[in-house]
Every structure is written in C-alpha cells, then in structure tokens.
Amino acid sequence: MGPGFDCLGIALDMWNIVSVEVGGRGFEIYGHGEDELPKDESNLVWSSIARVFDEAGISMPAMSLTCHNDIPTTRGLGSSSAALVGGLVAGNELCGNPFDRSELLQIAADTEGHPDNVTPALFGGMQIAVVQDKRVVSASVPVPEDLSAILYVPNTSMPTEEARGLLGDSVPRSDAVFNIGRAALLVRALATGDLEHLDIATDDLLHQPARQTIFFPMKNIIRAALGAGALGAFLSGAGSTVLAFATEKEFTIGYEMADAAVKSGLSGEVVITRPTGLGAHTLT
Template identity: 40%
Template sequence: MAAGPSATIGRSVIVRVPATSANLGPGFDTLGLALSLYDELHVTATDDADVIVEVHGIGEGEVPTDESNLVVRAIASAFAFYGQPLPGLRLVANNVIPHGRGLGSSGAAIVSGIMAAKGLLAGIVDIDAEALLALATAMEGHPDNVAPALFGGLTIAWVTPEGPQHKKLMVHRGVSPLVFVPEHTMSTSLARSLQPESVPHADAIFNVSRSALLVAALIQSPELLLAATEDKLHQNYRASAMPETNRLVTMLREHGHAAVVSGAGPSILVLSDDPSARLAAADLVAEHAETPWSPLMLAVDFKGATVVPHSVQSPLSS
C-alpha cells in the first residue's frame, strides 16, 4: 500500500554525486571510473504540488527548471516505481560537472534523483544497491555510465536477463587521473551513431585482451596503463567528429601518456602512474592545443553517491 503524502512532506536531503569517465579506452560500454568532481543537490518534499528548481553553476539558465528537469524526472520515476505519491519538490542544484563533455553529467543527474528518492523514502521503502542500479539504468540506458557514479571506484557493468549488474574494484593508489575539458561539447547520440554495427574479429580480440589488462593495470600494475588503454572498437570511428580530441590523444600517447577519450568525448582522460607525469601531460596540451582546454587534476572517488538527511551528519551511502 502506498504511503500518504504526509509520509515524506517536510523531509529534506542533500545528495552528492561524482563525475565519471566511461569506456576508459578499450572497456567500451563496460568499464567506468568515478572522479573527484561533484554535483550537489538539496531536495525538500513540500505539501503543495509545485516543483521549484534552482540551478547554480554549470547549466544555470540552460537546463529546465520544471517537471521536465532530469533530476525531477528521476525522482518521480523512483516514486512511481514503488507506488509512492510524489510530493511537491524544491530542488537546489549546485553543479560543477561539465555538460556534454563526456564526464557523466546526465548520469549524475539521474543518480542524483534516484538517491534523493532513496533518502526521502527512507523508512518507507528500502531501495538497495541492486534497485538503485536498475532504476538508474532504466533511465540512462547503459549501466556503465551510472554504476561508477552510484558506487565509486572502478566499476565493471554488464546486463543479465535479471537486470543490470556491477562489480566495484578499488583502484591502485598510484593511479592519478587528469582530465582535459574543452570549451566545445559533443552529442552522445552523435558519437554512438558513428559506431559500426560490426567490427573485425581481430579488433574484438584486441579489445578483449586490452580490457582484461586494463583491469589489472588499474588495480594492481599502473605501469601497464599505456598498453592497457589501447582501443580499436570506438575511438577511431568517432575521431572525425572530434578532430582535436583525436589529435591530442594521439600526441599524448606518442609521448608515453595513457590518454583516452572520456566517455563519448570530447574531454580527454589521462591515467598516470606518477603525479609528476600529469604536469608533463598538462604542459604538452597547453603547448599543442589549438583551442582552450582546462586541465583538472583529479583523484579517483571511492565513495560514490551519498544522500544525507538535512539535519543528520552520517550519509546513507549507496
């Protein structure tokens, strides 16, 4: 039986969700990494039917501030799935994850909404990790884009007849991520449209070997990251849509840096096994880039998304 509206009215939660980088080179639609760059969301359930959304930072003045807002849609989806009446909502979003640049901004918005629903429904409905991933994947379409945002660290995601699954792995402390963010954006749907329906058998074998090696490199042997991030399944096919991304990735790799396209691009992820190597990579891009790119010296996020009741300090983790 659904609880009455009064069960959630007056509740307030704070949600924090990390940026992510999917694919990581060879791990197309499978591997993802959570990064220490966070969107924060404040959500309050109110006793009216209104939805009020304030957006600060990235997306301010651009993203919808009504029921069509992606975060609101994710909250509504979770409430509907569990048969709970949706209260009025007041959202304040403080966004820092760049939009349209391959750092998981849409996945973060979806995860923010699902986690907000988890917090608002605490004690009424128990939304466990499996349900969180299923709800987020149903909206996003690909579990590799939401699994690292939900759970942190390095995630392997796959789909079974029972639904999406994931395995979280802890990344070696020697891995130092660096992200280069351009001023221009890239459409994920456009990037996917450039993928062929089939690939050569040899390329498939190549990527299977590199994906396996990449897991080992990230959790145990960072010195193998350059070889482990080689790819023949997706980056070359998308190169024509992101010429400068492709040129800079090629240049960085020629200088020994494990550079890949972050998600659908156009941002670039460099996985270093030495923090000082990140500085060298940043210098190379500053010297050779034809347009402005912002270097972000980040860490791997190991916690994933959290939701905290407004007056309580300890988080209800995913």
C-alpha cells in the first residue's frame, strides 16, 4: 500500500473459491489463470494443502480440487497469497483445524517470503505486518466503512520477481524518511477517518519510481485518479494494477483512470470494490 512497502496490506472484496472433494481426483481452474496456472501438485493451492497435512503429521488423502478465481493474476492484487492462504485454510479444515490463525500466518509468511499480502488474506481488513526474530507480528487497522477502492487492472502483467529485481539493496536516508512519515500518516488517516491528506499519505519513493521505468503509464493513471476526486492512489503491490481510494465519484474516477491509460497506450479494465474485514474462511 503506497509507502508501506512489504509492511502494509489490505483485503478487498474480491475472492477466489477453492472446492475440495476428498476421495476424488482431478484439478480444474476457472476464471483468471485458467490457461496458465498448473493443474497438478505444483499448484500453490495444492502444495499449501499438502504443507498443512505435512505440518500436522497426517497422510494426505486423494482429493480433487476446483478453483474459481476472481482475482487477476500477476497484477499486484495478491493472487498468489490468496491461493496460498486458501490452500492453508482448506488443508487446516480437512485436518480438523490443528492450527490456529496465528500459526497459519507463520506458515504462510514462511512460504511467501514476506507477510504484507498473506496477513490481510488470512485476517481480512487492513493489516500492519512485521517480522521479528523470524516471527510475524501483525496488527489490524480499522478503515472507514464508506471507503471504496477503484482499480485499474491493465491487460499487461507485472511479474513480481521482475518488479522486485528493479529495486536496489539500499535507499537514500531522505527516501527512507519520506516513506516512514507517509506510512505513519496513511495508518493514521485510515484509522481515524481523517482522509484530508490521503493523497500525500499514499505517495512513495522506495519502489514506485523504479517500477515507473517499465510501467510508464503509472504516473498518468495516478494523476488522473487524483484529478477526478480520488483521495489517494498508488501502485497496488508490484503492479500493474493502480488502486485509488475514494468515498464518492467512483465511476468518474474509474473512467478517468481508464482514459489516462488508453492515452498512454494501455488497455485494461476498471473494477470498483471496497475493503473487507473478512479474511479466508470456509463455506458450507
């Protein structure tokens, strides 16, 4: 989330559904990634279920999986974290829930490598996540109930590893100070509902400038969102999605973001959603 690189994340009302049938065989994927994602034991959902069985010391039975994916892949929207957490929660349910949510978080963060996406996927809401002595410490942040999220989701992907490869191992002190202040302001703004300075609070110098070099429409889309009435806007995750926050004019903001993208030679779609306090859960 903007200046909260690898530390702040938020759950949006976008869902992947994993269906498991014990005793069956087969793997089906519908929706996003249906033609690209593996349909075998290398799939992240499958391997996450297997990880829980392994951690619990229980033999994994034969099963069939069906995934309905509404979260776009390789667009900075946490699709891999959703798959990972969905698999862990499903596996935990199948094993009789031997692990609580905090234990599942440790498994998820160990697998993902950083906790900012898996934490909101597991707990819902906006989450602060840090690592101390190889353990994840998380805290939830309340957000205004009338807050909307307007997404411009490009047809162009931004693989996370490629996007991370653009970042250096060190940053200037002034850039670190810039982000620390804005990350604190962002948390305060959303927690209190005082959104006056959210445009400033969502600015960043640690990762967006580097990613701008391979995703040049980003600045134009952010500028268009703010100009149309968005309270704040930033690159979602590693991109390529741009996310804007607003409490009104959502359709106007989405239109202007799409128009700016087209003028920059980029096609895609607008998705209007909102934060959700609900994390991964089982359906009966």
